[in-house]
Amino acid sequence: MIAVNMRSAMGALTGVQRYAIEVFKRLDKESCRSVAPAEILGSMKGHLWEQCTLPKEVSNSSLLWSPGNVGPLRVRNQVVTIHDATTFDHPEWFDRKFSLWYRFLLPRLAKRVKGIITVSEDSKRRLAGHLGVSAEKIRVIYNGVSPELSPAEPDSIARLREKLGIKGEYFAYVGSLEPRKNLKTLIEAWRSVQPQLKDTELLIAGSAGHVFSGEGESECPEGCRFIGRLSDDDLPVLLSGARALAYPSLYEGFGLPPLEAMACGTRALVSDIPVLREVCGDEAIYFNPLDSASVANAILSVAEESEEQRRKAITSGRGRAAEFSWERSAHQHKEFFEEMREVQNG
Structure with a gap:
């Protein structure tokens, strides 16, 4: 069973949240389940839930997928999606505490998890340099365009x-x-x-x-x-x-x-x-x-x-x-998750 960390999908819709929702709803619900806080949490409480509570809730899962840039350090059997390297390249664009937390957490998380997904070759190149991991550990899977997006009447x-x-x-x-x-x-x-x-x-x-x-x-x-x-x-x-x-x-x-x-x-x-x-x-x-x-x-x-x-x-x-679909993206996610589970069982 694959557990999906959906904390990042709660609240007002952003690009990261859209990605998590669009991919998750196309995964096989018989082999994956959503895990999220009972309510929307503020930044600090949300990170505490992710680092302390989430590992206990996914202990029986074969793999955890964290689609929102961060995940729990205690869970090694994990795939994390890191969408870009902005907090490393331009920390001045962010709240100082947020930037420091990401720059502390992400290199450590990247070294511990089974695999990393990112959304472009450009992001892969930047992340490999900042995170101190091999580029082979990072899989590029493009985002998709929602089928609802078409010329309006x-x-x-x-x-x-x-x-x-x-x-x-x-x-x-x-x-x-x-x-x-x-x-x-x-x-x-x-x-x-x-x-x-x-x-x-x-x-x-x-x-x-x-x-x-x-x-x-x-x-x-x-x-x-x-x-x-x-x-x-x-x-x-x-x-x-x-x-x-x-x-x-x-x-x-x-x-x-x-x-x-x-x-x-x-x-x-x-x-x-x-x-x-x-x-x-x-x-x-x-x-x-x-x-x-x-x-x-x-x-x-x-x-x-x-x-x-x-x-x-x-x-x-x-x-x-039309070359970018969420169906194709979800299929590639499933393939990568299966590869990571085989590595885990090998």
Whole structure:
């Protein structure tokens, strides 16, 4: 029996939580079970539960999978998913206590567990260097795109436009509001293009996480709005109605929103960083995330492209997104778990 540490899947939905939920619901329930606290716990209490209580609850399981970056040090028969190396590469982006805890825990955990999963080759390279383990111990399994993410019906788009008070065309940003997402540069770029796109808005959807060092919402120029976190029902509708997704992130473990935009038939404008090249391939428009003029040029290139260019790009983008499925991801997880159990029994 495989026990799945679902502490990370509790609370408001984030990328890590979505990953845990999407993979878990596709695993064979006859051979795996969920283990989680009885209620949502704060950061300190949650870590105490994970380190002290969880090992007792999984003592009869053949393997523990911890999908949320951390797991109990006492459990050796464990696979842990570590999504990125951000706390090592950029500790200044996080709350100091959170960063110190992760930098203390993860190298020790990585050396004790049977295997490690991460979500991109770029993350594997970074983690191997920081954790002091062989790259062979780390298995790359890509995230997937939810089947619910597809082009929305015109009526659904019209209803959301009315709900949000959208009058004309718009570009969208979707994701958490944290330093590495680089929204200041996006807003600066929008300020420079706004005179040429007077009837177009930039809509920023997301909310700040509690573990990140504080950065207030940058002052929005005319035509730019923060619209808060969207429901799972509204997300594909917002993406479907957008001229493009603008995603200026400085650092990602995987970077799911650009693929989600492609799945919804929307262009993706993304940072030219290795992991997004790995994930998006040739189907995105890339810009230098440190140069607002480069971001502005990408926005204008999409605003000015012909309908034929747009149609071709949308078709190829949907093809790229279709290469990433949660079904495939879950199948690869099952294979890796079986390999780790064979190592345990060997």
